[in-house]
Each structure stands twice: as C-alpha cells, then as structure tokens.
Amino acid sequence: MADAARAARAAALEEKKRRLEELKARRLKRSENQGGSVRRPTSAGNLDEYIDNLLQKSALSGTSTAAAEKRAAAASAQPTGAAASVENGVAATPATADGTAATVTTSTTATSTGDDGSATNNVIAVSVPAAAAPPVKVVETFTISTQTDKDDFPPELESEDEDDDEASKGSKDKDGEKKKKSDTEGSRETPDDTKEATIEAKLLSAEEMEAEIASKPFSTFLNTASKKVERMLGTPVLADLLVNYVGEGDDDVDSEREKASDGSRFVSAHQIFECAKWTATRDVTDMDWSPLHRELMLTSYHMPGGSLGGFGSALSAISPDDTPSSSLAPRSGELQSDGLALVWNLAMPARPEHIFTCGSPVLSARFHPTEAPLVVGACHSGQLVIWDVRAGRLPVQRSSLTTVASATKGHAHPICSMEIVEGGSGLVTAATDGKVNFWSLANLRDAAESLQVKGNISCLAVAPESNTLICGDECGTIHTIQPSPTAAGGGSSGAPRASRRPIRTLDTGDDMNNVGHFGMVTSIATKTLNKKDAGRVGLFKGFLRGSGGLVLTSGIDWTTKLWAPAYTDKPLLSLVSHSYDYMCDVQWSPTHPALFATASSNGTMGLWNLASSLDEPISGSEGIVVEPDATSGRGLNKLKWSSDGRRILVASADRVHVLSMSEEATRKKGDEETKLMHQLTSRGLLNP
Numbered sequence: 001m002a003d004a005a006r007a008a009r010a011a012a013l014e015e016k017k018r019r020l021e022e023l024k025a026r027r028l029k030r031s032e033n034q035g036g037s038v039r040r041p042t043s044a045g046n047l048d049e050y051i052d053n054l055l056q057k058s059a060l061s062g063t064s065t066a067a068a069e070k071r072a073a074a075a076s077a078q079p080t081g082a083a084a085s086v087e088n089g090v091a092a093t094p095a096t097a098d099g100t101a102a103t104v105t106t107s108t109t110a111t112s113t114g115d116d117g118s119a120t121n122n123v124i125a126v127s128v129p130a131a132a133a134p135p136v137k138v139v140e141t142f143t144i145s146t147q148t149d150k151d152d153f154p155p156e157l158e159s160e161d162e163d164d165d166e167a168s169k170g171s172k173d174k175d176g177e178k179k180k181k182s183d184t185e186g187s188r189e190t191p192d193d194t195k196e197a198t199i200e201a202k203l204l205s206a207e208e209m210e211a212e213i214a215s216k217p218f219s220t221f222l223n224t225a226s227k228k229v230e231r232m233l234g235t236p237v238l239a240d241l242l243v244n245y246v247g248e249g250d251d252d253v254d255s256e257r258e259k260a261s262d263g264s265r266f267v268s269a270h271q272i273f274e275c276a277k278w279t280a281t282r283d284v285t286d287m288d289w290s291p292l293h294r295e296l297m298l299t300s301y302h303m304p305g306g307s308l309g310g311f312g313s314a315l316s317a318i319s320p321d322d323t324p325s326s327s328l329a330p331r332s333g334e335l336q337s338d339g340l341a342l343v344w345n346l347a348m349p350a351r352p353e354h355i356f357t358c359g360s361p362v363l364s365a366r367f368h369p370t371e372a373p374l375v376v377g378a379c380h381s382g383q384l385v386i387w388d389v390r391a392g393r394l395p396v397q398r399s400s401l402t403t404v405a406s407a408t409k410g411h412a413h414p415i416c417s418m419e420i421v422e423g424g425s426g427l428v429t430a431a432t433d434g435k436v437n438f439w440s441l442a443n444l445r446d447a448a449e450s451l452q453v454k455g456n457i458s459c460l461a462v463a464p465e466s467n468t469l470i471c472g473d474e475c476g477t478i479h480t481i482q483p484s485p486t487a488a489g490g491g492s493s494g495a496p497r498a499s500r501r502p503i504r505t506l507d508t509g510d511d512m513n514n515v516g517h518f519g520m521v522t523s524i525a526t527k528t529l530n531k532k533d534a535g536r537v538g539l540f541k542g543f544l545r546g547s548g549g550l551v552l553t554s555g556i557d558w559t560t561k562l563w564a565p566a567y568t569d570k571p572l573l574s575l576v577s578h579s580y581d582y583m584c585d586v587q588w589s590p591t592h593p594a595l596f597a598t599a600s601s602n603g604t605m606g607l608w609n610l611a612s613s614l615d616e617p618i619s620g621s622e623g624i625v626v627e628p629d630a631t632s633g634r635g636l637n638k639l640k641w642s643s644d645g646r647r648i649l650v651a652s653a654d655r656v657h658v659l660s661m662s663e664e665a666t667r668k669k670g671d672e673e674t675k676l677m678h679q680l681t682s683r684g685l686l687n688p
Contacts, residue, residue, distance in 0.1 A: 018500075020446040058188070097330035124143040153206030219329060256666035263619030266607055269660035272628075273349045275330075276654075278335065278342065286364045286652035287640040292372045294348065294642065296327040297649060300365035300377060301658055334393075341365050341377055341387065344656065354386040358395055363415055367443070369424030371622035376444070378418040378429055382411030384444050386435050399444055409446045411435060417460035421467050430460040430471060436481065438499070453479050458520050464529040468542030470565070472521025472553060478506040480565060482542040504541070509667040515569065518556035522583060525552040528590040540566040547593050547673045560598055562610075564686060572685045573614060578621045579604070587637050592666060600637035603627045607648060607665060611675035614683070619664070626650050626657050 048474040063147040065194035124140040204212065212218055282301040290296035323331055328351055339358035362382035368374035375387045377395075382402055385395035402410040421428050428440040434457050437447035454475035462469055469481035486499045506516070523657075527548055543566040544550035553571075558580050562573040577583060582601040604623030612618060627634050634652040641648050644665055648658040680686040 023477060034521075053284050071143045073487050075552070083662045102148065112650055126553075148306070184668050194427070194589060202263075217344055220324075221328065232500050263605075263607060263622070263624035264618075266619060266662050266665040267624060267659050268662040269658075272345050273656040273658065274654065275342070275351055276338065277582070278330070278352070278355065279654035282340065282654045284637045284656065285362060285639050285652060287649045287651055287656070289364050289641070289642050289649070290367045290372070290607050291365075291369055295345055296353065296645070297344045297346070297368075297640075297652065297656070298365050298375060299342050299344065300362035301654065302363075303338040304336060317567070323393055325356060325387070325389050328352075328355070331501060339379060339385075343373060343375070343389075346658065354389050355393055356394050356395075356687075358385055364418040364429075366418060366420060369420050372432060376418070376427065376441075378415035380414040382415060382431060383412055384410075384415070384418075384429065384439065385619075386444060397444060399542060400446060411437060416458055419460060419462045421462055426458070428462065428468055428469065430457040432474075434473070435471065436460075436471070436499075449499045451481070451503070453481070453503060454505075455479065459522060461524040461526045461551070462544055463526050463551075465544050465548065466539055466542045470524055470526065471512055472517075472524050472555075474520045476519055476521055476555060477593030478516060478524075478553065480504045480506065480542060506563070514537070517553065517559065517561065518557040521553055521555050523554045523585040523587075525586050525596065527588050527593075547676050548575075552586045552588060552597065554586040556582045557584060567686055572680060575608070582635070584636055587639045587641055587648075588647050589645055589666070590641050592668060593666070594676040595672075597639055597641070597648060599639045600649065601635035603636060604646075605632055605639070605659075606638060609672075611669075611672040624659075626659070627652055627655075 046522055056198040074528040108248055117669050170434055206289040279301060281304045284299050286304050290297040299304065323329075334357055337357040337359070338551045339354040339360050339362045341358075341362050342352040343354040343356075345353040356377070357383045358377070358379060360383065362377045362385075364378040366376050367377060375389075377385045377387065379385060384399040386397040387393075387398045399410050411431040411433075413435070415429040416432050417430045419428050420426070421438075425441060427441055427444070428436065429439065430453075431438050434455050436451050436453060436457070438449040439447050453471060453473075455477055456477060457471050457479075458473045458474050460469060461471075468551065471479045471481070473479070479504070482502050482504070484499070496650045514667060527550060529548070538545040541628075543551075543564075545566045549564060549566045551565060552560060553563065554560045556673050558577045560575040560577075560583050561571040563571050563577070577598075577600055579600060579602050584600055584601055589597070592609075595607065595609050597610070598606040598617075600606065603626060605619070606617045606623045607619040610618045617623070617661070626636060634655065637651040637653070639648060639650055646661060648659050648661060650659060677686070
C-alpha cells in the first residue's frame with residue numbers, strides 16, 4: 001500500500017515537472033516569434049525564473065523524500081552503524097564518531113525537452129547533509145501562482161476523491177430508483193381520463209351500506225358537514241333572533257303588531273327548538289344562557305315518561321366515551337337514559353349542538369362561568385356532574401354519592417336548585433331535605449361548607465350584591481341565609497365545615513292581604529346587579545335598599561309576590577293570575593328595573609311593568625300565548641332572560657321557545673326605577 005502511494009506521488013511529480021517544462025518552452029517560443037532578442041526584466045521574466053526554481057525544488061524534493069523513506073526503512077531493518085543503502089544515485093552516510101552528521105554529495109538527473117523536441121539529461125550536484133539517527137521525514141509545501149491558465153496545471157489525483165465519488169454515485173442511484181418507483185406507483189394510482197370514464201359506480205349491498213354508515217370516518221364527516229349546512233340554513237333564524245335593533249323592523253309588521261290587543265305585539269320573533277328523537281316524553285327542568293357565547297343555550301331534562309329506571313341511581317359510568325357529544329346518533333339504550341342535557345344553537349332549531357347523558361335525571365344545569373367547554377349539572381341522585389364537550393357525552397367528573405346514614409359530604413336527596421356564587425368561583429346547591437352545600441368549582445368532589453334549613457327547600461336564588469341566599473320551601477315559607485366571614489373552608493378531617501351563616505325566616509304575619517304563599521314556592525328571582533347599584537353600600541339584612549333589593553316569588557297558589565327584605569319581612573304586593581293557574585316561574589329583566597315575566601301552567605306568559613301599573617300586566621289579562629297549538633295542554637315550565645334583555649327562553653314540556661322581545665317591551669321610558677319606587681311609596685306599601 002505504501003509503495004503504491006509513493007509510486008503515485010512520484011508519477012504526479014513527474015507529470016507536474018513535464019507540464020512546467022512545456023509551459024516554459026511555449027513561453028520561450030512565443031518570445032522568439034515576437035522578435036525580442038533582448039530580454040527585459042518583466043513579469044514574464046520573473047515567471048520564467050520562478051518556473052526554473054520550481055523545477056529544481058521539485059526534483060530535489062522528490063529525490064530527498066524517496067531517499068529519506070529508504071533510509072528510514074533500512075534503519076529499522078539493520079543494526080546501528082550498518083552501512084546505508086544507495087538508491088537513485090543518492091548515498092546516505094552514517095554519523096561520524098563525534099556525533100556530527102557527515103556531508104553527502106548527491107547527484108540528480110533531470111530531463112528537459114528542447115524547442116526542437118530533443119531530450120537532454122542534466123546532472124545536478126547538490127550537497128546534502130547526512131540524515132541523523134533516527135531519520136526525520138522532511139515535507140515541503142508550496143503554492144502555485146495563478147498567473148497562468150487553469151488548464152496548464154496538473155489534474156488532481158483521482159485516488160483522493162475515490163470514496164466521495166462512490167458515495168455520491170450511490171446516493172444518486174438510490175434517489176433515481178426512488179423517483180422511478182414513485183412515478184410508477186403514481187401512474188398506477190392515477191388513471192387517465194379514458195380509464196376514469198369507464199369506471200362504473202359500485203352498488204353496495206344492504207350489509208355493506210350499514211357497515212359503511214356505521215364506520216367512524218363516515219359518521220364524523222356526516223355529522224360535521226350536516227351541522228355546517230344547518231348553521232348556514234339557520235342564518236335567517238339567527239338574524240331574526242339576534243339582530244333586532246331599534247328602527248330596523250318591517251314597517252308593515254310593526255303597524256300590525258301595534259294594532260294587536262293581546263300581548264303578541266311585544267314579541268318580534270318566535271322560534272321553537274325541539275328534537276323529538278331525544279326529548280320526546282321528557283320535561284325541561286332548567287335552562288341557562290351561555291355567558292361567553294350569546295347564541296348558545298343549555299336545557300336539562302327529566303327522565304322520559306314511562307321509564308323503568310329508578311330515582312337516585314348512582315352515576316357509575318364516566319368518560320372517556322367514544323361517542324362525541326356533537327353527534328346526533330344515539331348508542332344502544334341511550335335514548336332512554338334517565339339524565340339528559342342539551343346545548344342548543346340559535347341557528348339550528350331542529351337539532352342540538354351537544355348532547356350529554358348521565359344515569360340520573362338532571363334537575364338543574366349551568367354553563368361554567370369561565371370555561372366554555374364545561375357544563376355543570378345537579379342530579380336527582382344528589383350528585384354534581386361536569387360534562388366536557390371535548391370528552392364525549394358522559395360526565396368527566398362527579399361528586400361523591402352520599403347515603404342518608406352518612407350524609408356528611410354531599411347530598412343524599414335530590415338537588416332542586418343550583419346557582420353560581422362568589423363571582424363565578426363558587427357554587428351553591430339546595431336539596432329537598434333542606435340541606436344547603438357550598439362548593440368550589442375547582443373541587444366538586446366534596447362540599448366545602450354545609451348548613452341545614454328547617455323545611456323542604458323547593459327553590460333558591462342569590463342576591464348578587466352580597467351573596468345572600470333566599471330560599472323557598474314546600475310550605476310557602478321564605479328563608480334568607482346571610483354570608484359569614486368565617487364560613488369558608490373545610491374541616492381537618494376532609495368533611496365540610498359546619499356553616500356559621502345566620503338563617504332568618506321571613507315573618508308572613510296575620511294580615512290576609514300580606515301573607516306568604518299557601519303552597520310550594522316554585523321560583524325566586526333577584527335582580528341583576530348593575531353598575532349603578534354596585535357602588536352602593538346601603539345594605540341592610542343582606543339586601544340593597546331601593547329597587548335593587550326587590551325580590552319576586554311565585555307559587556302554586558296562583559300568585560306572584562313582591563318582597564323587599566331590606567325593609568320588611570312581609571310581602572309588599574301579591575299579584576293574582578286571572579286564569580287561576582299555577583305560577584311555575586318568574587324572572588326579572590336583567591336590563592329593565594321594573595320589567596319581569598311570569599310563566600303559567602296554562603301555557604301563557606305574562607309581562608309586568610311595575611313602573612306603569614301595579615295591578616295589571618302590560619301583556620293583558622290573557623297574556624302572551626307561547627304554544628301555537630292551544631289544545632296541546634302544554635304548560636310553561638321555566639323562563640330565562642338573555643343577558644342583554646332582548647330574548648327570553650320559555651320551556652313548555654320538552655319544547656324550548658325563544659322569544660325576541662320588541663322595543664316597546666324592553667325600552668326604558670324615562671327613569672323607570674324612580675317611577676317604581678314612587679308607585680310603592682305612594683300606596684303606602686313601602687316606607688323609605
């Protein structure tokens with residue numbers, strides 16, 4: 001291997017020398033043709049001298065290098081002091097006795113080519129000192145000037161780049177094979193126009209069609225595509241319900257509405273949301289508007305009629321679930337699930353946006369105040385559940401199931417009401433046995449605080465200005481629960497801490513005109529805290545003084561009552577239904593200080609403006625007929641205003657109605673709050 005490398009280097013040096021001599025000869029011939037007999041000191045002359053010196057150095061370097069290698073090999077093979085070998089006319093003499101190197105005369109034969117092409121051998125004598133022991137290899141490097149053409153220099157050695165060439169060649173071959181293979185596959189997969197025109201559609205059998213429809217890719221595509229199409233088709237409905245500003249209505253429609261004698265003139269748009277496949281034979285138990293997306297609404301449902309499922313069943317199954325909540329297709333037995341909650345979109349009246357199920361009837365439901373994908377539900381079993389639209393139809397979290405014997409952490413009876421408190425960080429629930437629990441939304445597994453109210457609670461509301469609770473029971477009694485600074489936190493054993501919140505029962509008195517309800521209280525409504533009331537500090541007994549502290553209650557005794565707990569424990573006013581039907585719900589308008597709505601079991605909704613009249617509703621004695629079929633016998637279950645006060649949700653059995661209220665009903669006519677207080681004080685109902 002070493003001999004081959006030396007031979008290659010020697011051949012390269014010889015070739016380099018030959019090219020340099022040819023270059024020198026061409027330059028001499030060019031100068032003779034120009035007729036220059038006298039040589040002037042120019043850059044060309046300097047180049048000739050440089051070439052002569054380079055030829056001498058090349059010869060010396062090649063000879064001395066070869067000789068040094070021979071001497072090193074001989075020194076390693078022979079003992080010290082042996083005679084050195086002579087090769088190529090170079091004699092290597094060992095060191096003298098005094099340790100100095102002897103002088104060696106070397107003769108080098110160089111061959112040059114004349115102008116006529118004849119070769120001449122020149123002998124050059126050079127004095128070279130003898131190599132000392134051990135011999136040292138001498139390597140000289142030089143740089144060739146670039147004053148000449150690139151073609152005049154010797155080519156690079158192919159042996160140095162042999163491996164790189166083979167590697168690059170191999171990679172190019174592989175790339176070519178891959179490209180050829182991909183082209184072949186592409187030509188196979190992509191038929192030409194002629195072949196594509198001759199392909200016939202395959203007729204699937206009944207079994208193949210069912211398998212294809214049941215496949216996950218097809219169902220996902222169908223569900224997503226159909227919802228997008230329905231949203232586009234529901235754009236006019238969404239525009240009617242949302243875009244209803246002052247002066248943008250149809251003049252003819254407005255004139256006809258004003259001529260109407262009943263309450264229909266206060267409704268500018270009416271849309272029914274119903275999915276009989278899921279909600280048939282069920283009743284709506286609660287409703288809520290999304291605080292983050294104004295086009296979304298939530299409804300919870302009781303168990304289907306005729307169901308064989310038992311109340312209070314434990315929720316043993318939780319997500320993960322392979323069925324997405326956005327899918328409309330039910331699983332086996334899912335249509336008969338005891339608990340159901342639906343998220344509706346105003347643009348899709350015929351199908352829900354999301355479907356949630358659980359193993360117990362859902363009696364109350366709320367959107368999470370800060371997390372849009374989460375929905376909180378309160379069940380007949382006494383458990384709290386959380387659904388996540390990203391995790392399927394089943395709950396992702398549930399509270400502990402509590403028995404009557406060990407009712408220390410949660411509820412052992414049905415949860416009849418649930419509200420968001422503490423600015424969205426807490427939750428309060430009330431059960432039918434009179435137990436009230438306070439929860440943290442960060443931990444819904446166990447309650448943080450608990451208290452017991454004397455009576456079977458049927459409904460609950462929160463005064464937003466102070467987080468004071470007001471509850472109604474099945475006997476018609478009203479209870480208030482004021483906050484306590486030491487009420488937060490749980491016990492060291494993990495059980496909820498016994499609450500120290502003071503409980504006060506409102507005294508109904510003996511006056512038959514100012515008594516409480518004679519039957520179960522169906523609903524309690526407090527006012528929404530506005531910016532004007534937020535800066536007030538006039539709290540008394542946990543309620544605001546003025547119109548902001550007024551409370552409404554409804555009952556099965558046909559009446560709706562007005563309370564002012566900051567002034568008196570007795571009801572201020574009792575409003576009787578003309579039809580003598582159960583009053584199922586009552587709700588204050590969130591934007592109008594004197595406007596509220598009532599829901600009757602006869603299927604009509606009443607609108608009251610206490611600033612205008614304390615005796616008659618503005619919707620008339622007949623109210624607003626919500627159900628288009630008067631003979632359907634559907635009573636109204638629940639009411640819920642939107643946050644902007646323009647729309648109201650009305651539930652009748654399993655149907656959900658969205659009523660867009662007209663400007664005549666929602667617009668404030670002057671200082672309505674002052675008018676309301678004047679009406680109450682002028683009749684002696686309230687002492688300021």
